[in-house]
Amino acid sequence: MTFRTEPVLGLAAARRCAGCRGPGGPWCRGCAATVAGPAADADLRPWPDGLPRVAARSVYAGPLREALVAFKDHGRWSLRGPLGSALAVAVAALLVDADDPARVTLVPVAGSPGSVRARDGDHVRELAGVAARVLRDRGVDVRVATVLRPGRRRHDQVGLGREARAANLRGSMRASPAAAGLAGVVLVDDLVTTGSTLAEATRALGRVGAVPIGAAVVAATRTRPPGAVARSR
Template identity: 45%
Template sequence: MGGPVASLVDLVLPRTCGGCGVPGPVLCRRCAGLLARPREATPRRVPWGMPPTVAAGAYAGPVRPAVVAFKERGRAELAGPLGAALALAVAVHAVLLPGRPVLLVPVPSSRAGLRARGRDHVRELAVAAAAELRAVGVEAAPARLLARSGRVRDSAGLSVAQRRANLAGTFAARTAAVPPRAVLVVVDDVVTSGATLTAAAGVLARARPDGGTPVLAAVVAATPRPVHRVGAGTLPGRCRDAASGARPDRLSGPRDSD
């Protein structure tokens, strides 16, 4: 939608930033900048088997209301800027594994979540991110390789071990042809404990046990944790800041999402 119709809509329903609420773009330049800092996302207690995960920024400050507005308050127009942030996180993996096709595998929403929201918000992010990556020459596409196969209870207040047990058997792999050199990147909006990404990546890895298809993960944001300083030349994990090559900040947290 554009031209006179868009101008009329803006007059009746003025646009505001989903993060800070100021009039203007759906995500202002300042708030978007907070999602242009890709880094390794590491929970406080890393679940065994968690895939290497990159977050575009921290789930804090105005980033948090922007994600909540997109996910829970019907602001589907935020799929564009949040998808661009997710693409930046995925691009870190693409840089480390150049020349390989990238499949973005959205974590599937529960049936209750789909009914409540009327849409699959993570799939929207995957579609937007893949388009952004293709625009800069990365061979990328969304791929619905996971399905929900069970029901889970609310994870609020659960320990990491309890969250993993709660998610056991929740995901199933869909039958689909995957290019032999493709990189599978599980994508979600927010990571905290890492239980969801671990469960999803484990299902994909078991479905392709030959080891030829790496399974990684990327998210829009992760709840921040204190940075542990390391000596010169030491890099924790496998992920680096794609833009500067600086040591990534660690991100995680026990609230709001898995």
């Protein structure tokens, strides 16, 4: 894993918490407490065709939203630890239903080449790497496999509606044939909004014969209340 510095931030700013801008950065105990408790299931309406269960650490709001924005768009790479740990909780929630919960392969969704360049790195891969380390420490045999690649050129999804997103994403990811041999595939991403990106990733894996057991994200724009019946397919 590569380690990056945070050249755009002054020392004082780097010590601030990304969630509340108070002391105790990059992620203070108070903000960490706002995402405690069990992981949630994403609540996507409508549920995209073929998309398996999506577990989220928490809802995309408050300090967690601030931290994700700081990490993705403002280069606060020091948040990879807390946000990657948050992703690990979502992955662990999926493993309860897995056939072989001790063997897992995290597959980061492929960012568009433009967005990876603009952000000076692949933040989802960074989060997957941290989540894998956290889970390995708990005895799970987990690896990260970068088997999804951008396919044809696509535009950033920001500002697009549901139909436009789907059209933009069609054919936008390709899976390596090696994906077919991976055990316990879990798609990972930072955020789920409509689920169209995860659905496209699922289709790309399906074309090479790989079926993810689910998807795990740090945050979902909408989550089911705890204890709600799992998604209908």
